[in-house]
Amino acid sequence: MTDLPAAGPDLACFDVDEQIRRLKRERNAVLLAHYYQESEIQEVADFVGDSLELARAAQRTKADVIVFAGVHFMAETAKILNPDRVVVVPDMEAGCSLADGCPAEAFRAWRIERPEAVAISYINCSAAVKAESDLICTSSNAAKIVQSVPADREILFAPDRHLGRYLNKTLGRKMTLWAGSCVVHEAFSLQKLLALKTRHPQAKIIAHPECEEELLERADFIGSTAGLIKYAERDPGTEYIVVTESGILHEMRKRMPAKVFIAAPPDTDCACSLCPYMRKNTPEKVFLALRDLAPRLDMPEELRRRAQKPIDRMLELS
Numbered sequence: 001m002t003d004l005p006a007a008g009p010d011l012a013c014f015d016v017d018e019q020i021r022r023l024k025r026e027r028n029a030v031l032l033a034h035y036y037q038e039s040e041i042q043e044v045a046d047f048v049g050d051s052l053e054l055a056r057a058a059q060r061t062k063a064d065v066i067v068f069a070g071v072h073f074m075a076e077t078a079k080i081l082n083p084d085r086v087v088v089v090p091d092m093e094a095g096c097s098l099a100d101g102c103p104a105e106a107f108r109a110w111r112i113e114r115p116e117a118v119a120i121s122y123i124n125c126s127a128a129v130k131a132e133s134d135l136i137c138t139s140s141n142a143a144k145i146v147q148s149v150p151a152d153r154e155i156l157f158a159p160d161r162h163l164g165r166y167l168n169k170t171l172g173r174k175m176t177l178w179a180g181s182c183v184v185h186e187a188f189s190l191q192k193l194l195a196l197k198t199r200h201p202q203a204k205i206i207a208h209p210e211c212e213e214e215l216l217e218r219a220d221f222i223g224s225t226a227g228l229i230k231y232a233e234r235d236p237g238t239e240y241i242v243v244t245e246s247g248i249l250h251e252m253r254k255r256m257p258a259k260v261f262i263a264a265p266p267d268t269d270c271a272c273s274l275c276p277y278m279r280k281n282t283p284e285k286v287f288l289a290l291r292d293l294a295p296r297l298d299m300p301e302e303l304r305r306r307a308q309k310p311i312d313r314m315l316e317l318s
């Protein structure tokens, strides 16, 4: 079995990408990666996508092992859809501020206060919250999922208040919102965005719906990570200011080398916006996860079954 060499001359000769490719073959493993992963992981992955596409890829796969290079809730979704496959994650600590900010106990209590309401949860939540929900949505299909609920029914929407508010505004609904948010998308600075736009007047602003309202109001297009990529591919423009985690720029530049993509600045000194959870994963940790088939994602069967129901409803509707 190949070991990851300690720092020093041996490590310089160790081709992590090659070792990952070899282990994927040996393990009959598939490596699924989100657009927010570092570019080296995206390059060695078998499939790169947004939350909905990754859930579908996890549903389709015939591989014995799924290595999920994303965050915990995404890997959990893969396990919920694949109880008989081994699901490993490069770093078990790769959480999400939205999922962490919505504990299942508090969510259950919130639901009990409004027993008549339909509970729609954004996929960025734990399996325990999914198990308490009627429907799941992602940023790709959120509008369709919300519209599947009759207009006269009360809806509870968790955990992203920005996505929820955006849906209320665009769909004319009055969903009651959980007060969660994404630490990355809340960090973008309107002032810096406007300054950037002044320097690039031709650039279109394209943003993820997890951003704050004042930023979304300036956007030419709002969509999921896959939606932003597709928009830029179809749009005749050549320059874009991208208001989401900057890992997405790798796929954008790869698919559209003639176009210019500029990362929107956060309200800090750093010029980039990296998700601290997504970036816990490294190519070395992907290698170790494949080599050791650990850390492994498991959950009680009863919880898995309950969490699968609203995910299946989402997949049927989208």
Ligand code: 13P
Pocket: 049, 050, 051, 052, 124, 138, 139, 140, 182, 208, 210, 223, 224, 225, 226
């Ligand atoms: P997407 O479904 O658009 O890829 O979003 C996932 C996410 O975590 C956004 O922060």
Ligand code: SF4
Pocket: 071, 095, 096, 097, 098, 124, 182, 183, 184, 185, 210, 245, 275, 276, 277, 278
């Ligand atoms: Fe969660 Fe935000 Fe990171 Fe997406 S970018 S995984 S919503 S913390």
